[in-house]
Amino acid sequence: MRISARHITFLFAFILMAASGLFYSCTKVININLNSASPLPVVQGNINNQPGTYAVILSQSVNFSDPNTFPPIPGALVTINDNLGNIDTLKDSIPGNYTGHKLMGTPGRTYTLSISSNGKFYAAASTMPQPIAIDSLTIQNDAFSKKNKFVVIHFQSPQGAITYYHFVATVNNVTQTPIFAFSDEYQLGNPINFELRSPNDSLKIKSGDTVMVQLQSTDQNIFNYYTALFNAGGTGFDTAPANPPSNISNNALGYFSAYAVTSKTIIVP
């Protein structure tokens, strides 16, 4: 089994979580007064190399004590253009959910997202890399608790420049929320077996499930964003929290990603 730098990071996370779990400690829910911040726009923008619809979702942040409903931002002017002058204006038939299909996402091009809403202007740029072929998917058993299974995706890292990956898993057509961001910096040109596991084990699969894994190759900004988002989910380190580095200007939260996608499906035996 190949050891990678990612294993090292997991090692730290596992050890420290286990260590803190071994000690006697009490937890309780507390009431805490947190400041309110004025709502900030949150952008989830994606465009890929598949024909069809692409979407940019605009919502707002809320105060900590509010319920988890995040109001959409309707009526904004949202456009995406590529570096060859093609431009599309997206429309929100569902408020806050802006879609378009005019542009054909092409690897190598740089896409720019522009948003104008409530008198403020936000922009982001993302360059779509080349797609990476998936060799296969396999299912393996967890060494720590033998009942748990996880998916491994096998692919070949291209020689030369670093490729950044974002894996998204769907189980029985339900998109799973754990984040998998990876960089092949230390394994350029090698075959890679990436395990879709996270320290808090939230990607659960069992026999009979249909699992589809998307391999998104993204630019470095999006890799940095998803890596920070993954750490924000709590890896047991208690690091001083901070906002993930968004590639959107003017203090908007979220991301805009132009990625090339390939996918494969497996049924868990």
Next chain:
Amino acid sequence: MSLFKKYVILITLLFLSVSSVFSQNKFTISGTIKDSTTGESIIGASVSIAELKETGTVSNAYGFYSLTIPTGKYTVTTQVIGYSAQSVQVNLLQNTIINFNLSSRSTSLKEVVIGAEKKNDNITNPEMGVEKLDVKQIAAIPVLFGEKDILKTLQLLPGIESAGDGNSGFYVRGGGSDQNLILLDEAPVYDASHLLGFFSVFNSDAIKDVTVYKGDEPAQYGGRLSSVLDIKMNDGNDQNYIISGGIGLIASRISIEGPIVKHKGSFIICARRTYADLFLKLSSDSNLNQSSLYFYDINIKANYELGKKDHLYLSGYFGKDVLGFGNTFSINWGNTTGTLRWNHLFSDKLFSNASFIVSNYTDNIGINFSGTSIGIVSRIQDYGFKYDFQYYMSDVSTLNFGLNSTYHQIVPGEIVAENNSQVSTLNLTDDYSWENSLYLSNILKPTSSFSLEYGVRLTAFSVLGPGDFYNYNAATGQTLDTTVYKSGQFVKTYINPEPRISASYTLNKVSSIKASYARNTQNIHLLNNTTTENPTDQWIPSTNYIQPEISDQVSLGYFRNFVDNTYEFSIEGYYKQVQNLLDYRDNAQLEYNENIESQLLFGQGRAYGVELFLKKKYGKFNGWIGYTLSSAQQQIAGVNNGSWYNSPQDRPNDLSVVGIYQASKKWSFSATFVYYTGNPVTFPSGKYDVDGNVYFYYTSRNGYRMPPYSRLDIGATVQCKKRKNFEANWTFSIYNVYDRWNAYTITFQQNPNNTSETQAIQTTLFGIIPSVTYNFKFSL
């Protein structure tokens, strides 16, 4: 003022003080001060001449003193707290050696011993910002789990603040935990905590003396910005064999000491181990019952008097913590230190000590699964040589000078694996550096009411190859260039002079004012951006990119004793400024990162405060109250838009109250109360949704505070009937008597019972914990 001018002024002052030496026929009284029962040398005993009110000195770290006065008939008296004073008559016609063997005397005896004067050297000593812990006194203050702990007791003094529950780290005057130089018999100890911070590595049975300098230490110390914690081990009883120890709920300890040759040499071995993991073996869960959780430490010391002028000391410390989960992974870490010291008296007035020092801190992570086992090692290793001289030049002046050379090797991460050859490419580059210092200082007492200690320490820190050295864009962290250096090549040398000066003016027998200024440089930095300390936190030296951190501190204090020196009161104010202070980028990746320097940001810091202290030293009831009002902030380019923000160590209010009551010869009681403001922390100010998950939004780093911390502990010790060669006592204690759930961490999550809301979860480490320990001592 240029460096050269500073040196000229220093030399001139020295000559002025030397000139008084040549005016009369003078002789030297010198000798060693020891405990009459155990043979332990006594540090800091004052030696005075009744007939010469302005003359006096203090025994040094090895119990040696020297006083040069004109020929005549004198009464030489030595006294120190915890011992009966002793006087000797001498007709001084030639250099004379007078050794003292003092009998220990409890300060709680009701009857007044005729002629015994209570000590007021807190008034007359020019050193300020110093705390000395009487190790015998802390025996009455039990802390967590009933185990006595020097570091935790120190944190009950003003200006020295606990980093929090489950944390042996401490903050001195607003500085971070890595800004404290911890020395055990002169060897630096890099991680002074066991079990992720619940205990310190110091077994108080092995310790003789603990002195803390809060930033204004004399010139013979250097290397950290905020404090020096100088801990000296016991030498061992040089007359009788003693076996002592204790059995407690969590840990047990044993000490064996005795003479090598009576009155000439002795040894001591102290060992301690916890057995918390025995409880894990009772679990039915196979992961738990194969887990391990323990630490041990061993202190060894031997000393031998080679002749009247030479004495050899050998000290060692070995400690290890082991944490293992099932048989799949484990982590262990520990310090090893060793010191070989040779005292040599060149003359009655010139004392020297040469030390050879090694210190090593290593942590090992091991993982075992799917037939593969890999380990990650990281370590810091020091090899050092120190040569210190004390020249008791005249009755008004003592010169301290010397040199210190230390070679540091840091292995940030090295992978050891079976079945995998590719792994060595993941090793991080090792760091090599060489730290050299020279110092010279003078303790001058020109009149009976004014004393001055001034000097300078000159430090040269050299960054060495082999390795790749990078430069980064400070704003983005991108690597700008790489330079490769070969083994032994000098990459960069930082030279920093550190002036030190402190003065005391005695207003009258019971009060004085003191002032001091010190500059400190720090070239070894600990990287940690978590709310708790981890054994895997990495040490990093200054490099071509990381500049030395430099602090300047001024302090001013008023000291007053009451009721015939029974009560000591002081109020000390300080102001400290730090340059090249380190902080971290948002989302810094510090774990196993070859380009870890790219995650650092630099700026400045400032801290100021007032420390109030009232202590009762004598009588059946004694103790102290310490209160610190302070502030620590920093300004770092790239954090909080470059505005000043609270340092993680900012602690506006910190109160400690300690009381010890010796009810009778059999029973003593103690109580400790602490209260302090919570540490600055980063909490969310909002939340939002990305890709189906809720994330929290942060407006500023350290913009919030943890809730305040408070705790009351009580303890009682009952002495068993003393038999001929055997003593024992039982210590009962209750930690956190009113069971306050102090916050260890506060985290935020979606409510598992209601995913439409988020909640804050507080974790507490220690509720109310009772404990009992049995302590024993055999004399053979």
